[in-house]
Amino acid sequence: MRGPLGIFSRVGGRQDLGRGAAFWVAFAIVALGLVAFPLFGSAFYLSNLANFFVYVPMGLGLCLLWGYGGILSFGQASFFGISGYVYGIVAQNLSLTPGASLLGVAAAILATVIVAALFGYFVFYGQVSAWIIPLLTLVLSLILETFMAQTAGYQWRIGHVLLGGYNGMTGIPSIQVGPLEFGGASIALYLLTVIAMLLGYLGLRLLVNSHFGYVVVGVRDDVERTRMLGYNVARMQVTVFALAAGLAGLSGVLYVSWGNYINPSSMGLYAATLPVIWTAVGGRSSLIAVTLSTVALKWLADSLAVRGGEYAFLIMGALLLATMLFFPAGIVVSLNRLWRRARRQAP
Amino acid sequence: MNVPYIVSLAYQYADNLAFLLLAALGLMIILGVIDVINLAHGELIMLGAYTTTLAYHRAHLPLPACVLLSFIGVGAFGMLLERTVIRRFYRDKLGALVATWGISLLLSQGMLLFLGPSLIAVPLPEWTLSYAGYSFGGYRLLLFGASILVVLLAWWIFYRTKFGVRTRATMQNPAMAQALGVDTRRIYLYTFAAGSALAGLTGGLYAPTTTIVPLMGTTFVDVAFITVVVGGGANPILGALTSSALLASISAPLSSAFGTFLGRIGLLLTALVIIRFLPRGLSGYFQDLQRRRMAGARS
């Protein structure tokens, strides 16, 4: 595994679906297609696609945390929201300073990681039972939403930025690097989300196939054994939790750069549920499955919202329950297993 | 500090305690016996509140009968859930948690589509007691009494009935209990039904005090979750009692001084600190203490 080729053999390692030449050729074609899409697609489609891709890092973070690390969390949306709000506060306050938006990105993701690490410290160093983390992260999401929803009015401001209460924070500037503005309908933001998605996927795939990744999986499979091999399991879990939160934070920043806006429901119960649904439905043991399901389900939810939002919840709930009952490994992962079995039996 | 002020604080404490206890007990019993977290617990409370409200307005039943109906109806619904869904997840406890979350979405959203955004609430029985310038809601005091009664009843079932003995045996060692002829599946079924019935009771009891909306479950579960985390599953009744007693002493003064929101924040921070040092919650800690004391006594 040494030398420059080592990286390639590692990315293609065992800890995900999709190995072998056919997969990588298909992957390259899709990646190239996505990068080249602005040559054909209209601004409307680009903006819509960017909105779907924005959520992929958040979904991938939960996939790493839950599927590989065995830690179920409803906290991804909270970190998404914290990041979005922090970015909004910093970037809007410093809107006249050059490079303010990059500072905002750094501050947002840093704040997210710090909050997650603190939360993780209490939870993981106590070696709590597995059910405590989903419970407390749900409470975190409820509290954050309630808190932000009551910050309406002039007294709730940081610098000259109003938090905005239930209606949310508006007028958040997009990320800007020199003359390049990553606004909602821009090619630049579209490409940025594509890059974040592809690099997020490849980077995590590299990670889960590295030594660190195997230890993460080891912790999932047998905490006690891993501790008995000399690993500081609690520190490792905090690291993975904070990394997942950082990815959710990246999604949060991309989201506000896309929409110039964030509101409390982005960290509410429904929002907290979505990453869990993407990960469960796609198949939590596979990064590529979760990437696909995140985009597909985000598209589905948006289409449902157009035709009456009240059904979206219902269909998402039904999808989650049906997946847990009939495809506990996830739909994409189960389909992949079926296909492989069929191919093996074919003459 | 004068006496009326202390009485008023005690009243708020009792009110908080009753809420935490009633919101969490059912969830905690299911966790303690089956080791499953039912994330649809809040929606079961919501179903209880809807049952009571509908029975009151449409069937014109007296309030106590409505609450009883909630208790029985939601208990039966819980039985159905256990048979159809929960039972499949006894080998995958986190899976049960996710599946019940799906149920929770289905129930709250289904209710929204079925009965609309809200119902007219049951009027709050207007019994007030006043003392030295403070007035106390009589119904709130009744809720406190009800919460204590429920705990006593649960305790009696747990420690004084044959069913309770079998349940505790199942908690300690399901395989062993099974070998001794305990039908653990039946124990699980009844436990889940009992936990659900308690949720229904809570919803029915609180129906006159709150707005009846499909998402009302969430106002119960955030504190219920914290109570469960702090109490732990080692001994549901002791855990629920000690945990709500502790948490009420934090949330009552915080909420009355700074509002409900800071009360909730205080609860979350308390939970984080408690699990850092007592990862199995208060009931786990008491269990360890008791074991150590027994060991000391033996030698």
Add this chain to the structure above:
Amino acid sequence: MSSPVEREPLLRVEGLTKAFGGIRAVDELNLAVAAGELRCLIGPNGAGKSTLFSLLSGIHQPDAGRIVFKGEDITELSPFRRVRKGICLKFQTTRIYRGLMVGENLTIARGKVRGTNGRLEWALGVLGLAGETARPAGELSHSHQQWLEICLALATEPELLLLDEPTAGMTPEETALTADFVIKLSGQGVTILVVEHDMAFVRHIARGVTVLHYGRVFADGTLEEIEANHEVRRIYLGEQ
């Protein structure tokens, strides 16, 4: 004692006490293990053998007493730090990563240490695991799973290896192979404590034996001394 000077033992346990559910599983136990020693711990069911191992490895905290390893008090140390100090445990019920390949199990166990671990390579060869790296660990035979777990422990380069019933469920031939392996391992300088029920294994090892009873050291000596001890035969072998 060959040396006239009283040397600090590798492991010293003083007044160790641990209670579970009203029973003192380990009761003011004292024990010293010299570097390079190979010793079997025997005793009736519930004598506290596995509890002692869980205290030594840090899975449980003792209610009283202390554990000194290489002259350092490690009583308060968390399990993973003890592994880094050189104590590693093979659990009573085999604990390997069944869903992962044998090679991946070893990757995790070896940590970030690069380069070859000669003792590990040797052990994998002797125990018939060298050619199995690309097989899922869960598909190995029961004995090979036990051996793999011993190899995982060896990969952490322990100075003190705790083996909890390493031959449970093995055939007599496999038991003998394991015993020979443990003797050779001891010959390479690894200090080893073995909890074992199987007297055939203990006789095969034929070294120092410590008998635990009701959480205390009941008897201590060579295999011959222990086998000749009437009290031990009474409590352990059930002879009247």
